[in-house]
Amino acid sequence: MHIPDGFLDLPQAGLLVVATAILLGIAAKRAEGSLERGAGPLVGVMAAGIFAAQMLNWPLPGGTSAHFVGGALVAILLGPHLGALAMASVVTIQAIVFGDGGVLALGANVFNMAIVDVYVGYVVYRLLADRNRAVAVFAAGWLGITAAALAAAVQLGLSSAFAYDVGTVVTIMGVGHLLLGLIEGAITLLVYRAVASSRPDVLEWGLDRGVGA
16 A cells, blocks of 8 residues: 555645644644553554554555555554554654655655544444444454555546556555455454453553544
8 A cells, every 4th residue: 555656746745745744743742641641662562563564565456555554453452643653653664764655655655544544443443332342343444444545546546647547546446455454354353352352451542532532
């Protein structure tokens, strides 16, 4: 899902940098209380785990790729604001150190994986959690990554620098990530259950720290 440099028009990439910076600033402000209560080490551990998982990539037609993201998982375990900051750090390090995703496209990649995936996944989770916690966690992972892929597809399709139109890219990435999202949903649920079993205290960080908190 990482967009390389040269796939987005420069004005488009710049606009996404500004939008992402504003949204992460808001997330950082709302996460201050959690950080003051000692959530920093947990954020680091979660970021490291997500970093390792995101190194697995599968190519898709049209120059795009699919991989596990984990945005919904960090949102559920940390709350959406800390989750967004953790994901942003992962995507940034991958781009700057490992060249996974372009530096000029960093705003777009952080927007898709640290904003769209995290907050969509969290909203889905909160909407369903009271009815069935397992279904909520699975659906959060599935729909979070699908939403992030669709956001990337629209960005690519609208760019004159990219070879395919919006309909083509949305179809390829949407279908691909709907299928991959089933795997992501399953892994999200497995990890959640493992954490709930071994470290139930960790789950407290994600409780009552909603989008508006």
